[in-house]
Amino acid sequence: MAALDRVKVLVLGDSGVGKSSLVHLLCHNQVLGNPSWTVGCSVDVRIHDYKEGTPEEKTFYIELWDVGGSVGSATSVKSTRAVFYNLLNGIILVHDLTNKKSSQNLYRWSLEALNRDVAPTGVLVTNGDYDREQFADNQIPLLVIGTKLDQIPETKRNEVLTRTAFLAEDFNAEEINLDCTNPRYLAAGSSNAVKLSRFFDKVIEKRYFLRDGNQIPGFSERKRFGGGTLKSLHYD
Amino acid sequence: MSFLIDSSIMFTSQVLFFGFGWLFFMRKLFKDYEVRQYVVQVIFSVTFAFSCTMFELIIFEILGVLNSSSRYFHWKLNLCVILLILVFMVPFYIGYFVVSNIRLLHRQKLLFACVLWLTFMYFFWKLGDPFPILSPKHGILSIEQLISRVGVIGVTLMALLSGFGAVNCPYTYMSYFLRNVTDADILALERRLLQTMDMIVSKKKRTMFQRGEVQNKPTGFWGMIKSVTTSVPGSENLSLIQQEVDALEELSRQLFLETADLHATKERIEYSKTFQGKYFNFLGYFFSIYCVWKIFMATINIVFDRVGKTDPVTRGIEITVNYLGIQFDASQSVLTPISHIVYCETITAFFPSSALQGMYFVSSVLLIRMSMPPEYRIIITEVLGELQFNFYHRWFDVIFLVSALSSIL
Numbered sequence: 068m069a070a071l072d073r074v075k076v077l078v079l080g081d082s083g084v085g086k087s088s089l090v091h092l093l094c095h096n097q098v099l100g101n102p103s104w105t106v107g108c109s110v111d112v113r114i115h116d117y118k119e120g121t122p123e124e125k126t127f128y129i130e131l132w133d134v135g136g137s138v139g140s141a142t143s144v145k146s147t148r149a150v151f152y153n154l155l156n157g158i159i160l161v162h163d164l165t166n167k168k169s170s171q172n173l174y175r176w177s178l179e180a181l182n183r184d185v186a187p188t189g190v191l192v193t194n195g196d197y198d199r200e201q202f203a204d205n206q207i208p209l210l211v212i213g214t215k216l217d218q219i220p221e222t223k224r225n226e227v228l229t230r231t232a233f234l235a236e237d238f239n240a241e242e243i244n245l246d247c248t249n250p251r252y253l254a255a256g257s258s259n260a261v262k263l264s265r266f267f268d269k270v271i272e273k274r275y276f277l278r279d280g281n282q283i284p285g286f287s288e289r290k291r292f293g294g295g296t297l298k299s300l301h302y303d
Numbered sequence: 304m305s306f307l308i309d310s311s312i313m314f315t316s317q318v319l320f321f322g323f324g325w326l327f328f329m330r331k332l333f334k335d336y337e338v339r340q341y342v343v344q345v346i347f348s349v350t351f352a353f354s355c356t357m358f359e360l361i362i363f364e365i366l367g368v369l370n371s372s373s374r375y376f377h378w379k380l381n382l383c384v385i386l387l388i389l390v391f392m393v394p395f396y397i398g399y400f401v402v403s404n405i406r407l408l409h410r411q412k413l414l415f416a417c418v419l420w421l422t423f424m425y426f427f428w429k430l431g432d433p434f435p436i437l438s439p440k441h442g443i444l445s446i447e448q449l450i451s452r453v454g455v456i457g458v459t460l461m462a463l464l465s466g467f468g469a470v471n472c473p474y475t476y477m478s479y480f481l482r483n484v485t486d487a488d489i490l491a492l493e494r495r496l497l498q499t500m501d502m503i504v505s506k507k508k509r510t511m512f513q514r515g516e517v518q519n520k521p522t523g524f525w526g527m528i529k530s531v532t533t534s535v536p537g538s539e540n541l542s543l544i545q546q547e548v549d550a551l552e553e554l555s556r557q558l559f560l561e562t563a564d565l566h567a568t569k570e571r572i573e574y575s576k577t578f579q580g581k582y583f584n585f586l587g588y589f590f591s592i593y594c595v596w597k598i599f600m601a602t603i604n605i606v607f608d609r610v611g612k613t614d615p616v617t618r619g620i621e622i623t624v625n626y627l628g629i630q631f632d633a634s635q636s637v638l639t640p641i642s643h644i645v646y647c648e649t650i651t652a653f654f655p656s657s658a659l660q661g662m663y664f665v666s667s668v669l670l671i672r673m674s675m676p677p678e679y680r681i682i683i684t685e686v687l688g689e690l691q692f693n694f695y696h697r698w699f700d701v702i703f704l705v706s707a708l709s710s711i712l
Contacts, residue, residue: 107559109552110500112507128508132500143566147559150493151500 074274075154076267078133079176080161081169085214088247089161090133093263098248105135108151115267127271131159138175145179152180157208157270162234164213164227164244170234173211177238181205208269209240210262217246241266309373316359320352356381489565496558503551510544 078086087109091099094111113129134151136144158180162170213231228244235242241262245252253260356377575581 106556107496108500108555110504110507112504112511114511128511130504141567141570143570144563147563147566150496150562153497 073154074127074129074156074271076129076131076157076159076270077152077155077180078131078159078161079173079180081163081166081172081176082135082137084161084163084166084169085247086133086135086161089159089212089214090131092247092250092253093131096250096253098250105133108132108134108148113267115264115271117268117271127267129267129270138172138179148179155180155207156274157210157266159210159212159266160238160240161212161214162231163215164231165215165218167230170213170231173234173238177209181207205239206273208266208273209238210266211235211238211240211242213242213244214247216244216252217249306373306376309377313356313377317352317356320356321349324349324352486569489562489569492558492562492565496555496562499551499555499558503548503555506544506548506551510541510548513541 078090080086082104085102087105088099088102090109090111091097094113109132111131111133113131115127115129117123117125117127132151134148136148140148158177160173160177162173211231211234213227219227231242231244243252243259243262245259251257253263
């Protein structure tokens with residue numbers, strides 16, 4: 068439980084997609100009874116067994132930082148949010164399966180978190196090649212989660228799931244589709260639980276075991292090697 | 304023949320407005336959300352279209368564009384339709400959507416929507432009682448009754464908004480009120496915020512750890528005894544930690560809002576240093592003087608019990624135009640209501656509610672009617688019936704003053 072062993076995973080997405088419910092489900096295995104609008108950032112902790120079932124099993128505390136807001140906010144709000152994007156180890160992108168715009172906005176969310184200094188443009192980038200280039204050399208593991216699965220009628224399900232599969236491919240990430248008010252989607256042993264576990268394992272691996280404990284920087288830090296303008300606050 | 308031409312002109316303009324309203328809805332109001340039910344959008348666009356048509360008709364009236372009888376006909380038609388939509392359909396749909404959001408009443412949606420609607424109609428009617436608008440000549444379901452009520456609500460709303468805007472506007476635009484924010488301030492606040500988040504995280508980790516300890520069933524006899532003696536302070540600790548976490552979370556929210564505020568102020572300071580910023584700042588000074596003048600005039604109107612004849616803007620324009628030697632009839636005082644409207648619209652936010660918008664437009668019409676000179680009043684009086692228009696102007700002044708004063712506080 069040392070203060071140095073920090074594994075930080077951001078949970079990003081549009082307002083109202085269900086990030087707080089999801090985080091609550093992931094951390095407490097219970098459904099959130101009274102979801103309310105998140106102001107700023109709310110953090111929760113999940114206990115994860117790295118490499119479960121093997122002799123190298125070890126327990127980690129993963130911090131899930133649930134950042135509220137919308138991509139179209141004013142620059143001042145974005146710069147305030149940017150304070151939470153320091154020292155990331157992983158990102159969970161959450162979108163609402165009943166709302167196409169929330170999945171389109173995920174591109175902007177991920178760019179905001181990874182670049183941290185991209186000026187907001189009005190253009191949504193949906194060209195597949197462009198996205199793959201952006202995310203090809205990304206070292207931070209991503210996971211795409213679609214919520215409100217129960218609100219999609221059976222007839223439309225296939226269409227929606229194919230669309231989200233493309234989305235996940237663009238990010239080079241796994242995807243999980245669930246309903247945050249039903250814990251059975253993440254029941255132990257289900258494919259969703261396996262994907263989740265794999266994602267967290269990847270996060271921990273990249274954090275600790277790939278580079279002798281040094282943290283992997285995001286886009287901006289790699290590009291600006293001598294950058295003295297980084298306003299990062301070190302918590303070593 | 305001319306009637307057909309006029310009607311087709313009106314109709315095309317209506318279609319244009321409808322399209323415009325649709326686009327506006329899609330682009331501005333619902334940028335980030337998918338519209339699930341197109342009914343809302345349709346109603347909004349229709350209301351918007353009819354409101355614009357009404358406005359258009361007034362302008363035609365003054366400029367004398369179309370044929371008089373066809374104008375009259377369109378006036379009546381427009382008014383009826385708008386009132387119908389405003390008073391009947393919109394509240395019904397609002398009630399319907401509200402009810403369908405409450406999960407309990409899902410079964411009898413329609414029934415409850417009707418009940419809500421009837422309640423609304425009842426209050427709507429009751430609203431008219433204390434005001435001197437009931438004329439003994441007309442029946443209950445006449446147009447005049449509906450218009451008068453809608454007018455009252457509309458005027459009230461507009462006055463409220465204008466009053467609020469009059470005080471808010473100088474505050475927003477003038478850089479005099481901007482505090483000085485440095486980068487160091489922002490950094491210090493951000494550091495505090497992150498420290499608070501770290502504390503929350505460590506406390507939550509401790510909670511999980513202790514909960515995990517309690518859950519790991521202790522083995523053996525001594526283990527069981529230990530669990531008895533240590534679990535009691537353990538759970539007490541948990542609730543204590545939980546309280547601390549709640550307090551810290553509240554603190555983190557406050558700090559976040561403060562930081563966002565500082566960022567916004569810094570941005571405004573930077574903006575005010577650019578040319579655009581300086582230009583707006585200058586305008587802001589003028590506007591604020593105008594606002595203060597309006598408040599002053601409203602007070603005088605009430606105190607000395609007179610109805611305002613012309614607006615300072617119109618007076619100013621009159622003087623300048625007369626000076627330039629152009630034959631400008633002061634009866635073209637459509638400028639007064641237009642300046643009213645422009646003023647109100649530039650200083651208030653646009654409400655995404657079709658009911659409010661409809662009422663806004665109807666009340667604008669009434670005010671325009673108020674300021675129009677006698678010659679043009681004939682046609683309109685036939686349509687709108689006899690209403691006490693002086694009353695409306697007085698009411699506007701009162702509400703304007705009240706809202707301005709309350710927003711100063």
